[in-house]
Amino acid sequence: MNTACELLIGMDEAGLGPNLGPLVVTATRWEVPGKASQCDLLSLLSDCVSGQSTCKGTRLHIADSKAVYSTAAGLGSLEQSALALLGTAGCNARSLGELLSWLQGARLETCGLAGEAWHPEFDLPLPLAADADEVQQWVGRLRKSMESQHVRLTSLRSQVVFPRRFNQLIDELDNKSLLLSTVTFELLGEVWNAADDRRALVIGDKHGGRNRYDDLLCDLAGEAFIFRLEEGRQRSCYRIGNAELRFQVGGEEHFPVAAASIISKYVRELTMEAFNRFWSSHLPDIRPTKGYPQDARRFREQVEEQRLALEIAEDDFWRSR
Helix, strand or coil: CCCCCEEEEEEEEECCCCCCCCEEEEEEEEEECCCHHHCCHHHHCCCCEECCHHHCCCCEECCCHHHHCECCCECHHHHHHHHHHHHHCCCCCCEHHHHHHHHHCCCHHHCCCCCCCCCCCCCCECCCCCCHHHHHHHHHHHHHHHHHCCCEEEEEEEEEECHHHHHHHHHHHCCHHHHHHHHHHHHHHHHCCCCCCCCEEEEEECCCCCCCCHHHCHHHHCCCCEEEEEECCCEEEEEECCEEEEEECCHHHCHHHHHHHHHHHHHHHHHHHHHHHHHHHHCCCCCCCCCCHHHHHHHHHHHHHHHHHCCCCHHHCCCCC
């Protein structure tokens, strides 16, 4: 490995808006040759990955999850990309439960999953839609491509915030944007240390309409100074030690952020699949939900009598905002 490597870290979320299911925030950390600020991973790994769906079947689709996944096309393409990234990072989870545990670095009982009524009876086997042999072939191809370019995926972590914890954080913070920032910076602290003397570039999407982040970075910075480089509607940038932190509109254009977007969306889709299977086992005619506000209210009304009969606490079912 090139001793002059720098760190490139991307962060993204899925599920901030819904009332049902979890918020998922993911960070991916890469070691790259040369300067992180000049590194284009999509180009470096172009023999294996593409930002365009037109390369379907010949290269992995790594882009904003909204481009990789659609309800009409199904889970297959998203799952293939997600499991290839996970396999390259060393994750060989055979079920949703194992995946949640691996991503959060803890046993399920400590991951905030215990309140989810569908677990473990409705745990899902993986892969759910993609072909397992094809996934392993993609893992091999991606590893080979990364090795040839001296690139390493050194950490992949998620925070999966189920309704009970989500509601607790809303009670404490009284703001969804601040909740997202709090969870995101907790996660960033798991994959990056301000005391690390390696140069690093950290990129994430903006959190709602927030332009200022320096006050939220204090715990991460420790004793290091936080230098404000830029704050605006399109981008806010800071320097802490040898790291530059960017929060920008359209962060998914950067490969590490796109990778984080894919993992977050994949986990969110899996948990909602398990959620819907649980409720359809009690109410066979119930139409599945993605959990977004208007349809979530419909779903809530239709399952309310059954929820009460099953003694499922509202805090384990419904996100207050």
